[in-house]
Amino acid sequence: MTRTRTPRTRPVLPVTSALLLFTVTLLSACSSSADIEAEERAESSNAGSAQPLSVDTSPEQADRVSSDEDPDAAALVPGAIAADGRLTVGVVGTGEPPLGFLADDNSTVVGSEVDIASLVADSLGLELDLRNISWEQWPLSVQSGDVEAVFSNVGVNAERLQLFDFATYRQGIMAFTAQSGSDLEIAEAADIAGLTLAVGSGTNQERILLDWNADNEAAGLEPATLDYYANAADALLAIRSGRVDAYLGPNPNAVYQESKGQVAIVGTVNAGWPNTTYVAATTLKGNGLVEAVQAGLQHVFDDGSYTATLERWGLTDEAVDEPVVNPQVAS
Incomplete structure (x- = not known):
C-alpha cells in the first residue's frame, strides 16, 4: 500500500554549493534587467543555508545513481x-x-x-x-x-x-511558493481567503484553487483572486514584485527554486486534492x-x-x- 504523506510547509534541504545555473530571472524593486541580475548575484553570494542543490549538469551525468540487472x-x-x-x-x-x-x-x-x-x-x-x-x-x-x-x-x-x-x-504534489522570508502558511482552503495567487490557466492547480474558492464562498470567506500566467518564470517575477502573494505550481520545481533562495515554499497540496x-x-x-x-x-x-x-x-x-x-x- 502506498502511503500518503502529510504535506510540509517549510522544508529544510541538505544542500551544497551550486553547479546548476537556473535561467529564471527574478524581479526586484529595480527597473532594469541589469539591476535585477546584479541583485541576483548579490543574493547568491550572501545566501546562507538556502544554497542550490549540487547537481552535475554535464551531458555525461557522472554522479547519476545506477542499479544492476534483476x-x-x-x-x-x-x-x-x-x-x-x-x-x-x-x-x-x-x-x-x-x-x-x-x-x-x-x-x-x-x-x-x-x-x-x-x-x-x-x-x-x-x-x-x-x-x-x-x-x-x-x-x-x-x-x-x-x-x-x-x-x-x-x-x-x-x-x-x-x-x-x-x-x-x-x-x-503541488507547492505554494512566496517571497523568501514570507510568513504565509497555506494548508487548506481557508488559508487562501483574500490572497492574490498566480496560477496557470487550464491546469490542475487552477482546478484546486477554484474548488477552494467555492468552499470559502460557501463558508462566508473572501475568495482568492486568481492571476493567470503562461509560465512559471512570469509567475516568479510576479511573486518577487509583490503583484501576487503566492504561486501554485509543481513541487519539484519549487523545491529546486527554494534551494537557491529564490522563493519560500509555504504549503503543499496533493495534485489530486481531495484525493491522492x-x-x-x-x-x-x-x-x-x-x-x-x-x-x-x-x-x-x-x-x-x-x-x-x-x-x-x-x-x-x-x-x-x-x-x-x-x-x-x-x-
Whole structure:
C-alpha cells in the first residue's frame, strides 16, 4: 500500500554549493534587467543555508545513481520490446529543473525523470534509449510505438487509465511558493481567503484553487483572486514584485527554486486534492510492459538506488513505499 504523506510547509534541504545555473530571472524593486541580475548575484553570494542543490549538469551525468540487472524483472519484458535490447523512453526535456531539462551542451536531456528511467532500464537489463518529446506529444508517442514508456511527471487519472498502464514512483504534489522570508502558511482552503495567487490557466492547480474558492464562498470567506500566467518564470517575477502573494505550481520545481533562495515554499497540496494522485511510468494499455516496469521499480526501491536518486534531486517528500500498477483513482 502506498502511503500518503502529510504535506510540509517549510522544508529544510541538505544542500551544497551550486553547479546548476537556473535561467529564471527574478524581479526586484529595480527597473532594469541589469539591476535585477546584479541583485541576483548579490543574493547568491550572501545566501546562507538556502544554497542550490549540487547537481552535475554535464551531458555525461557522472554522479547519476545506477542499479544492476534483476533477472526476474528482465524476464517479464515482452519479447517484442526486449528484442533490440533497448527501453525507448520519452521525457519532456525542455522544462525546468529538476524534472527534465537540457544539460550544458543544450542538447542532452537530464533530470530526475531521466534518472528514474535509467534505473528501470538498468534493472531490466536494457539500454536506455531516451527521446526528447513535448508534453503534447506523449500520449500519441506511446500509442504509435515511437516510445515504449514515458517517464515525465505524468499523473494517473481515470481518463488516462482507459488508454495506458501505469506503475507509480512518486506522489503528485503541488507547492505554494512566496517571497523568501514570507510568513504565509497555506494548508487548506481557508488559508487562501483574500490572497492574490498566480496560477496557470487550464491546469490542475487552477482546478484546486477554484474548488477552494467555492468552499470559502460557501463558508462566508473572501475568495482568492486568481492571476493567470503562461509560465512559471512570469509567475516568479510576479511573486518577487509583490503583484501576487503566492504561486501554485509543481513541487519539484519549487523545491529546486527554494534551494537557491529564490522563493519560500509555504504549503503543499496533493495534485489530486481531495484525493491522492501519483506520478507513474506510462506504457501502452495491455502490452505487458507495465508488469516489467513495476518489477524493475521494486528492484531499485529495494536496493536503495530509488531513494538515492530522489535525494539527489531533493524530492524525498514525494517518495512512495512501493510501485503500484494502475492505482485506483477518483473518477
